[in-house]
Structure formats: structure tokens, C-alpha cells
Amino acid sequence: MASSGQVSWKLEDHPKLPKGKTIAVVVLDGWGENKPDDYNCIHVAETLTMDSLKQGAPEKWRLIRAHGTAVGLPTEEDMGNSEVGHNALGAGRIFAQGAKLVDLALASGKIYEGEGFKYISESFEKGTLHLIGLLSDGGVHSRLDQLQLLLKGASDHGAKRIRVHFLTDGRDVSDGSSVGFVETIENDLANLREKGVDARIASGGGRMYVTMDRYENDWDVVKRGWDAQVLGEAPHKFTNAVEAVKKLRENANDQYLPPFVIVDEHNKAVGPIVDGDAVVTFNFRADRMVMLAKALEYQDFDKFDRVRFPKIRYAGMLQYDGELKLPSHYLVSPPEIDRTSGEYLVYNGIRTFACSETVKFGHVTFFWNGNRSGYFNPELEKYVEIPSDIGISFNLQPKMKALEIGERARDAILSLKFDQVRVNIANGDMVGHTGDIQATIVACKAADEAVKMILDAIEQVGGIYVVTADHGNAEDMVKRDKCGQPLYDKNGQLQILTSHTCHPVPIAIGGPGLAPGVRLRNDVPDGGLANVAATIMNLHGFVAPNDYEPTLIQVVDN
Ligand SMILES: O=C(O)[C@@H](CO)OP(=O)(O)O
Ligand SMILES: [Mn+2]
Ligand SMILES: [Mn+2]
Known part of the structure; x- marks a missing residue:
């Protein structure tokens, strides 16, 4: 075990939620929410699965904050990024970041x-x-x-x-x-x-x-x-x-x-x-x-x-x-990101499968676990890395390894050997960074298809899904003026935005295993990525530690 000390690792049982459900945790990298227009590649792309999840609002779909102080960055002008995003997702608390x-x-x-x-x-x-x-x-x-x-x-x-x-x-x-x-x-x-x-x-x-x-x-x-x-x-x-x-x-x-x-x-x-x-x-x-x-x-x-x-x-x-x-x-000294949800869950017997392709592999392992490489307990955890393409710019292969990740996650879910199956799907981000709008549209569709594969598997095993993202990117590919209009340079060329954004990201919960009374709360309007860990712990049937940011869900009596 990586750390133990005086920490009491035993999590309390959730008073209303059962244990034993398979939970898929899907992080879409670089997938924010933005007004629909031609430069919002997520909007332009055919993303039927993600669109369908949105229909669950406000009980099963909402937006959460993924930039600035919500993820421990110095100012509200700081866009989110994978490190701070996955740190917050995994640690359930906001740490002042590097x-x-x-x-x-x-x-x-x-x-x-x-x-x-x-x-x-x-x-x-x-x-x-x-x-x-x-x-x-x-x-x-x-x-x-x-x-x-x-x-x-x-x-x-x-x-x-x-x-x-x-x-x-x-x-x-x-x-x-x-x-x-x-x-x-x-x-x-x-x-x-x-x-x-x-x-x-x-x-x-x-x-x-x-x-x-x-x-x-x-x-x-x-x-x-x-x-x-x-x-x-x-x-x-x-x-x-x-x-x-x-x-x-x-x-x-x-x-x-x-x-x-x-x-x-x-x-x-x-x-x-x-x-x-x-x-x-x-x-x-x-x-x-x-x-x-x-x-x-x-x-x-x-x-x-x-x-x-x-x-x-x-x-x-x-x-x-x-x-x-x-x-x-x-x-x-780096932020002391201790007692991450991954470590707690392993101590409480949760068997975890984490997977991504190389360029994001450490996001759902290393960053998720508070910038620690390796397993907490190799008996209960399995981390699978799918080799990324090398030596190319990702607009040339915008589908990247999304479907392979989807397949590995599907197989892990169907195997019933894991309680949590966690993936990062890289496309929106990696292709968004190239500034190639057409390729990013293809990328978003591929990511959506991978989500579908995972949700289908969850459907088959009666599990639960949590689909979210770490920060924005593909939902805005141009620089804009104060009114939100695209900016052009002096030669009349559109000014492409290759970076992340400050937009919020979606979170969707659902699946046949979700207890009927579970709803997203409406009393955490400023909820951000750090609120997700407690949410997932609840869905595994546990109460999160006291100092974790509050859960995003409540259980109402039917
Ligand atoms: O590629 C990276 O290093 C960053 C951008 O600098 O992206 P992300 O935070 O999504 O990994
Ligand atoms: Mn990212
Ligand atoms: Mn990025």
C-alpha cells in the first residue's frame, strides 16, 4: 500500500444505496459545454449518445465547473487542464495546484x-x-x-x-x-x-x-x-x-x-x-x-x-x-494530494479497472491517484494502456484509440471482475489541440461511439454509469471577441483556438443499476470536478470521507 499511517480507511456504508453495482466512470478529455455554432465541434459532430444523456437534465445530467479555483488554479481566468482536472476528480477535494x-x-x-x-x-x-x-x-x-x-x-x-x-x-x-x-x-x-x-x-x-x-x-x-x-x-x-x-x-x-x-x-x-x-x-x-x-x-x-x-x-x-x-x-513542494478516492475504494474492496491510450494513460491512473505511479493494491486493480499512435499529429488519425478503449472497457464490464471501470477517452482534447476543425468533428463522433459501447455494456450487466469530462477543448475551436463572435486576423484568417477553455463540463449519471430515487442535487450549484469523487463513492454504496467536497446526488424516497 502506498500510504497508511493513522488514516482510517474504512468508509461508512451509505444509508440508502446498495453495494455491488458495476460502475463505469468515463472521462471525455477536452469535452466542455458551449453555445452551438460551427466552431463547436461537439455540436457539429453526430454525438447521439452524449446528446441522449443530456435529455436527463436536470435530474441525471448537469454542468460542473472544471477551471480556475474550482480545480485549485490561481485565478478564474485559468483554463482547466488534465492534471488539475483528474487530480480533483480522483481526490474529491480542491488542492492549491502547482x-x-x-x-x-x-x-x-x-x-x-x-x-x-x-x-x-x-x-x-x-x-x-x-x-x-x-x-x-x-x-x-x-x-x-x-x-x-x-x-x-x-x-x-x-x-x-x-x-x-x-x-x-x-x-x-x-x-x-x-x-x-x-x-x-x-x-x-x-x-x-x-x-x-x-x-x-x-x-x-x-x-x-x-x-x-x-x-x-x-x-x-x-x-x-x-x-x-x-x-x-x-x-x-x-x-x-x-x-x-x-x-x-x-x-x-x-x-x-x-x-x-x-x-x-x-x-x-x-x-x-x-x-x-x-x-x-x-x-x-x-x-x-x-x-x-x-x-x-x-x-x-x-x-x-x-x-x-x-x-x-x-x-x-x-x-x-x-x-x-x-x-x-x-x-x-507539490500539493499533498493524499487519501484519494482510488486508495479509499481499494481499501474497501472495490476492484478497479482503469484504461486509456498511452497519451492519456496516466490521467486515469497517475493523476487520478494524486500524481502517484503504480497500484495501491495490484490484487484489486488492473490498469491497461493501449498504445497510442506515435510520430503523427492526431488530426491525421482523429479516431485515435477510442474504439479500442471502448472495447477493453466493455470486456472489463462484461467480465464482472471489476466494480469500477474507469476510462479516459482522448479524442476531443488531442485532436482539438491540433486546431483542425474537420478532424475534431470526426474525433468527437468517435469518442461518442466509445461511450455508447461502454453504456451498452453497463446496460447488459445492470450497472451504473458516470460520464463526465476534465475540461473543455473541442467545444470551441476559435478565439472570440467579447460578444462571442469569432475573431479574424489582419489577413482575414479565422483565429483558431488550440487550447483548452474555461467552459463547464457535463456530468451524466444513469444505468439500470442506479437506485430509482437517485437524483442530482440542486443545492450544489457551484459543483465542480472535485464533487465527483464523493458521488462515485456513494454509487459504490459508501459515504465519502467528511472532508471530501459534497456529493452531487441525493436519494429521494419514491
Ligand atoms: O497536452 C497537454 O499537455 C495539455 C495541454 O498543454 O493537455 P491536457 O491537460 O489535456 O493533457
Ligand atoms: Mn485533458
Ligand atoms: Mn489537452
Whole structure:
């Protein structure tokens, strides 16, 4: 068991709801609710199953909050994302998330007093400080203003030589915005140079092609980053990062820029990582930093040939994996997401099956369980990963593995070996991020078909379903003005929205196993993702722990 201590794991029996029903928990990734128009791909797509669930409103279908403070983000302007969304779904409580914790640590200056900063700062005298991460103000994985503060703070605290290795975004922010972000950082670095700090950009690349893979989908992505950041080798060499990004954008978008290194007048890379250096990965979000963290930290490593394994002092902005304790040094302590619903339910004998395709696999396992990898109890849990397509942009295969996930979930339900069958269906999100409207419509239909398969199986075994989503994406594919009208750029081109949204998401409950008196309550109007865990515990026949956010359901006497 991952944790025990003094926690009392036994859940009280629900006074009215029975145990023993098979419950399907379906999370549609990137599936929000928005006004119907041509840029709402969920509306345009034929989504008969999801449409039919909506007919159950308000007793069996409603909207819940999935962004901002409802999921522990700093402000109501922060869109939701998978990490905070699945953390809230699984943990049943709202935790101040990485973005917020880093803000606080920077504002108070505590970040510079912690173990992690002290550890890396021992390299400042003789070595270089390297900062690696996503360069944007998207607020999903990292934030530009935090990097700016860290640059300044590190130099104030003794860093004399700094190298920035950035990943361009275009996924949480507009495509093309990378140029402005690089200019901003160049400007900051120039200011540091004026103060006598040798501060420069050393390398770059697009987040989806360089470094930020996740769940070990494609180690080549991390290797490309390693070669540029650590070895100082890349297919493209430039003397100026703004020029590099502008030039490489002629053939690729921000998400997929090829790797490049900055070289000096002798064509020599200005910032490879060498023995004695310090490295900070400045993303606060875990999933897309874990692979790099392993490469930077593990002595034994066979995922690709690192060529060199420099002796460095490495710290993450946060600790990314609570089970692996990875990385072992970090600047800010991660949210302590303890006593998750998955752990409670396992202690109470609930047999769980969780499944998704690789690109979302950790969402219904790792994130769901409070950023812990592995099982709580392998006897009672089975996690199945369906390999995602690799090396392509998902608009080229918009159906992704939805039907395969549907089939595996169906089989798990029909096997009667599990009490909870939990899946994430990736399409709305992964294809929505490409900005390809036609492909996203195909994606939404495929996701809907997978839901149908699962609900049909639940029908057969007399079970219960809970269908929800982690945040919006596919329901809005354009930027809009204040009145909600689509925006066009100066060339008359529609401004595509590749990011998540701040829209609420649906939750639907039902199935033949749902006790007749169960209704969605109407006295939790601000309900959000964190209210779902207690709801599911109730449906398994248990009362949720006291400090969980309230359940969304009530049982009325017939
Ligand atoms: O792809 C990702 O990393 C994020 C967007 O940055 O999406 P999601 O939160 O849905 O995983
Ligand atoms: Mn998501
Ligand atoms: Mn997403």
C-alpha cells in the first residue's frame, strides 16, 4: 500500500444505496459545454449518445465547473487542464495546484530558502545554471512570469552563468506567440548581462517534438531534447533565438518546431550541460517532465543513448512523481494530494479497472491517484494502456484509440471482475489541440461511439454509469471577441483556438443499476470536478470521507 499511517480507511456504508453495482466512470478529455455554432465541434459532430444523456437534465445530467479555483488554479481566468482536472476528480477535494504554489513561493521568496534551491546553488560558483521548460503564459505546464522571476531571483542569489533551454508552446496559447515570448526572455537576459551575469538562451524546440512527451509514448522526443540541451547538438544552429524561431516556423508550427542550438562565432554550442552544472526543469506540471527527469537523474537508464551523463545538481520546479520521489530535489513542494478516492475504494474492496491510450494513460491512473505511479493494491486493480499512435499529429488519425478503449472497457464490464471501470477517452482534447476543425468533428463522433459501447455494456450487466469530462477543448475551436463572435486576423484568417477553455463540463449519471430515487442535487450549484469523487463513492454504496467536497446526488424516497 502506498500510504497508511493513522488514516482510517474504512468508509461508512451509505444509508440508502446498495453495494455491488458495476460502475463505469468515463472521462471525455477536452469535452466542455458551449453555445452551438460551427466552431463547436461537439455540436457539429453526430454525438447521439452524449446528446441522449443530456435529455436527463436536470435530474441525471448537469454542468460542473472544471477551471480556475474550482480545480485549485490561481485565478478564474485559468483554463482547466488534465492534471488539475483528474487530480480533483480522483481526490474529491480542491488542492492549491502547482501553478499557485510556485506563485506563492516566488512571491514570499521562500523558494530561495528551500532545500532544492540550496542544493542547486552549490553549483553557482563554478558551474552554469540551466533552466529547461515550456516558454509561454499558458499556465498549464509553466508560466513565463514565473521563469522571469526565477531568472532574476537565481541571479540575485548568486547564479553567474545561466542558460535557458526553452520549448515553444502553441498548444496552450496561440500558434505563433512563441516569437514574442522568446523576445521577452531575450530582453530579460540582456538585462541580466548588463548586471554582469553571463545569461543566454542555449537551445529550443517545439514542445510536441522536443522533450515534452509523456507516459513514455515516444522516447525519441526526449532524446531530441537531450541532444540539444545536454550535448549541444541539433540539426539546426543559429546565433540568435528569435531568428531561429522565426526561420523554423516557416516549415513547422510552435508545437512542432525542430530542435536547435545557439552557437557562438566559432559555431560552438553556447550552453551544453556539463559536469558541475545545475539544472532546473521549470515546469510545475508533472506528466511531460517525468521522462526528462528520469534521463537527468537516473544512473541506470536505457531508454536512449545519453552519450554523456553529466554529474549535475538537478531540481524540478516541483517533485513530479510522489511514488518514485522524482526528482529527488525540487524547488517547491507539490500539493499533498493524499487519501484519494482510488486508495479509499481499494481499501474497501472495490476492484478497479482503469484504461486509456498511452497519451492519456496516466490521467486515469497517475493523476487520478494524486500524481502517484503504480497500484495501491495490484490484487484489486488492473490498469491497461493501449498504445497510442506515435510520430503523427492526431488530426491525421482523429479516431485515435477510442474504439479500442471502448472495447477493453466493455470486456472489463462484461467480465464482472471489476466494480469500477474507469476510462479516459482522448479524442476531443488531442485532436482539438491540433486546431483542425474537420478532424475534431470526426474525433468527437468517435469518442461518442466509445461511450455508447461502454453504456451498452453497463446496460447488459445492470450497472451504473458516470460520464463526465476534465475540461473543455473541442467545444470551441476559435478565439472570440467579447460578444462571442469569432475573431479574424489582419489577413482575414479565422483565429483558431488550440487550447483548452474555461467552459463547464457535463456530468451524466444513469444505468439500470442506479437506485430509482437517485437524483442530482440542486443545492450544489457551484459543483465542480472535485464533487465527483464523493458521488462515485456513494454509487459504490459508501459515504465519502467528511472532508471530501459534497456529493452531487441525493436519494429521494419514491
Ligand atoms: O497536452 C497537454 O499537455 C495539455 C495541454 O498543454 O493537455 P491536457 O491537460 O489535456 O493533457
Ligand atoms: Mn485533458
Ligand atoms: Mn489537452
